[in-house]
Amino acid sequence: MKNASQTPTIDDVARLAGVSTATVSRCLNEPEKVLEATRLKVREVVNELGYAPNFGAQALATNRTNIVGAIIPTMDNAIFARGLQAFQETLATDGVTLLVSSSNYKPASELEQIRVLAGRGVDGLLLIGRERPPKTYSFLRERGIPFVLAWSIDRQSGNTHVGFDNQAAASNITEKVLEFGHRRIAMISAEREGNDRAADRVAGAFQCLAAAGIAASDIDLVECAYTLDAGASAFSQLMGASKRPTAIICGNDVLAAGALGEALRRGIDVPGEVSIVGFDDIDLARATAPQLTTVHVPHRRMGSAAAKLLLAMRKGAAKPRSIVFDTELVMRGSLDRPPAD
Amino acid sequence: MKNASQTPTIDDVARLAGVSTATVSRCLNEPEKVLEATRLKVREVVNELGYAPNFGAQALATNRTNIVGAIIPTMDNAIFARGLQAFQETLATDGVTLLVSSSNYKPASELEQIRVLAGRGVDGLLLIGRERPPKTYSFLRERGIPFVLAWSIDRQSGNTHVGFDNQAAASNITEKVLEFGHRRIAMISAEREGNDRAADRVAGAFQCLAAAGIAASDIDLVECAYTLDAGASAFSQLMGASKRPTAIICGNDVLAAGALGEALRRGIDVPGEVSIVGFDDIDLARATAPQLTTVHVPHRRMGSAAAKLLLAMRKGAAKPRSIVFDTELVMRGSLDRPPAD
């Protein structure tokens, strides 16, 4: 019985092209093993019918889905959105599609998502950061799912990662702040719980300050949500202190932009009265006035590199080398010398 | 032969639990149809083995994947990233996962992606905008894939959509610009080709201006890429004209922020010398100085609503009602009266 008006199957193609299903399959997957004439004929029928292989069947037969998963804290954050876009584009060049899920910075939720994606048979997984419960890692190992960590580096564990040294970069920009002559320095950071990037950045800054003889107890640190508004109120809080800082190091550009906006609203001159620096160099950093001095992170390149690694692992490369990207300090207008008085 | 140390299959569970595979399957999918004692025994074995159904096999047998796809122009755009995040969160509440792909505003590429996702057996599809080649729609129909259009409305075709009236909203903000007394008005828009949102916004503005007696030929329109830099150069171009506009209506906040930044750099006062308005109300709109007067669009609610519709369609609802969201004008600092001279 012909299955007219149904989704065509490989059998339909084989019948109409006058070949076996094996040949059709080969035409699609290993065209070089098939005579040109046959190939052309098959292609013609495929087009005519609008045939596309059934996914479930293919997955079942090959034990491969050509789907890679990514679990990120949230897409509603330019750095991940941008990296993910590049990640997806790179996967697409190899015919691999992207399944995304979000954890909202919750390790428990992340494990849950990993379970779901594993259930969907992903060929590999992109995970953000290095810190997670051992349980999560053991699940990944048991299932034998290749994964790469991104946005952080992970020297201890030996897991494959594609990232940059948040701590060193933070230390670096802090160094620059010191060079400008600042001594009263405050910090605004995103929640560090479940976010090793934020934690590393704070650690990097503190370490640099300690080396310069500034004790941790002398540094005001406000930890808050990852939003403009939170950055704004953190700024208010810091400037309400008895001894105002002359520079505020922010854990990311969103917080920095929020702080900057609040400064403007309160008529506090940046960088005249207080300097503000960010981290990430997202678009936002160039839209503010003054523009943000910040740390440039190659988010797109990271996403793309992570995809390439996963693609390689899928083809057998057991444990490709990790990749560490350099970051770059970009000097713009929001950092200058402290006020003279 | 026992397949020790392999991924356990339903057969393993059946054997160890002393029941048939059918019973195991029922325990997992329709537990109420199975005796409690049996159910318990099976569950025990499932846990012990860490059994999880093979995705491909399940998809093949049921012809369902619990995967929904989304094809958006790019994730590297806050409006889509934000909407997509909400979309994914809502899908997740029903155990559905999200496959994403991007079209880069290219209709041909979009069809290609649709083909790929269809090949992945998605249960439904989220598409951005209404305009696409008939070929694309006919493919969707042939395959019987439920889909919803978002970010636009689509009155003619009767396709299910979740969006807002770009044209009316643009007309609305233009009206407000006129109210402030502006007569020399220019526009910066993203490329309209393959982007009906951009086209609608331009059309809405032009229509409103026409109604006020301002001819299209008197309106400078610059069409450019969707970036800060492009917005900046478009601004330069407009301000280099013999008769400078007193107000610039931008098709989105990114372009508006780009223009605003360039104004600042050139020492052109906004809104003193020229007013600038945006569209979308993304975070960026509040990070600039002055903040952008713009049109607020409920991106998250749209994403979430689209997910709910798709979820309903998956459960049989043939063609749920479309949803049209209201937009809201938000007055901030970048729009004021034209200069007196």
Place this chain on the structure above:
DNA sequence: ATCTCCTGTGTAAGCGCTTACATTAGCCAT
């Protein structure tokens, strides 16, 4: 002319589930 070897193609056995249908057992009404 015969034997090998290759190349291109066909045959058919799975891959691991779901589900229509068959079977069995227990219950109640007669």
Place this chain on the structure above:
DNA sequence: ATGGCTAATGTAAGCGCTTACACAGGAGAT
């Protein structure tokens, strides 16, 4: 006791692909 139901479970036929293996035919070596 018998028949008819119902509820719980089992049997086995797919679902649509891939791929190991078998096979045929032609080219080249002998």
